[in-house]
C-alpha cells in the first residue's frame with residue numbers, strides 16, 4: 001500500500017508552469033514586485049473582491065496585518081489554531097487572551113468573548129478554522145460595541161463564500177495562507193485583504209523594510225515580499241482552483257456518507273449560508289460512544305501507511321512556549337476538541353477508493 005499523507009500539494013502541469021516563468025529568463029526580474037506579482041495581485045483583487053497585498057507566506061501576512069493596525073495591549077483570540085496565529089500576536093508585542101471555542105464550528109465562542117474584554121483590549125483575531133466561518137455578525141457587533149479591530153486569520157478559507165460574498169471581504173483585514181498544504185498554493189505565500197487604502201499603504205511599506213522611496217524609509221518593516229516564482233505558481237494554480245475545490249467536495253461527500261450516523265464520530269458541520277472550500281476533513285472521536293480513542297484511530301491508520309494529523313493538538317495555551325501564560329480562563333471545549341480531533345487525508349487527487357479504505361479501517365476498528 002502506498003503512503004497516504006494528510007494532504008498533497010496541488011500543482012499545475014509542468015509545461016504550464018514553465019511557460020509562465022519563461023519570461024523571467026529574459027527579464028531577470030525575480031522579486032521586488034515584478035510583473036508576475038502585478039498580474040497575480042490583480043487577479044486576486046478580482047477573485048477576493050477586495051484590495052490585496054501579496055506576502056511571502058501566511059505567517060508574515062498576519063504579522064504585518066497586525067503591525068499595520070498599530071494595535072496595543074491585549075487581543076482576544078482562539079487557542080484552537082495553528083501556532084502561527086498566536087506567534088504573530090506575540091511577535092507584535094501584544095498579549096493574546098484565549099477565548100474558548102464553539103463545540104460545533106470550532107471557531108471562537110462569541111458568548112464567552114465579552115467577559116474577556118477590558119480597557120487594554122484592542123482587537124479580536126478569530127480563525128476560520130478548517131474553512132468553517134466564524135460567527136461574523138456577532139464578532140462585528142462586539143467589535144463595534146467596544147471599538148475593537150478585527151483581523152481574520154483566513155489561512156484555511158481560500159475560496160470560501162459567506163452569504164454570497166467572498167470571505168476576504170470581512171473584518172478590518174483578512175489574512176490568507178497560500179502554503180503548499182493549502183487548497184490554493186503559491187509554494188509558500190500569503191496575502192492580506194483590506195478595504196482601507198491607508199492599511200494597504202502601511203502593509204505594502206512594511207513588507208518591504210518600511211521603504212517609501214529611495215531615500216525615505218519611515219517604517220520599521222520586514223522583508224516579506226512575494227517573489228516572481230511564487231506569483232507565477234499562483235497565476236497557474238488560480239486557473240484550476242475551482243476544479244480542485246469541486247474534486248475535494250466529491251471526496252468530502254464520500255467521507256460524509258460513509259462516516260455519518262456512526263456513534264461517537266462527530267463530523268464537521270455543514271454551515272448555512274457558506275460555500276465551502278473543503279479544506280480539511282476533521283472528525284471528532286468521542287471515546288465513550290465510539291469505544292476507541294482518537295489516538296487509537298490515528299495508530300490504526302498509521303499501521304496501514306495512512307498519516308492522518310491531529311490538527312490542532314495540543315491547543316496553543318498548552319504548548320511549551322505558552323504554557324500558563326495567557327489563559328485568563330480555562331478553555332475546556334478547545335481542550336476537549338483538540339484531544340479528540342483527527343484530520344483525515346484530503347486533496348483533489350486523492351483516489352475515492354482510498355477514502356473508502358480509510359473509512360473501512362475506522363468502521364471495522366481495523367487494528368492492523
Ligand code: T4K
Pocket residue numbers: 005006007008009057058059060081082084085127153155156176177178179180181188189190311
Ligand atoms: N494560520 C493558520 C490557521 C494556519 O493553519 C497557518 C498554516 C498559518 C496561519 C500560517 O500560514 P503559512 O505561513 O504556513 O503560510 C502545515 C503548514 O506548513 C502550515 O502552512 C499550515 N498552517 C499547517 C496547518 O500545516 P505542518 O507542519 O503540518 O506541515 P507538514 O510539512 O507536516 O506537511 C503536512 C503534509 O502536507 C505532508 O504530510 C505532505 C503535504 N505536503 C507538505 C509539504 C511541505 C505536500 O504535499 N507538499 C509540501 O510541499 O504544517
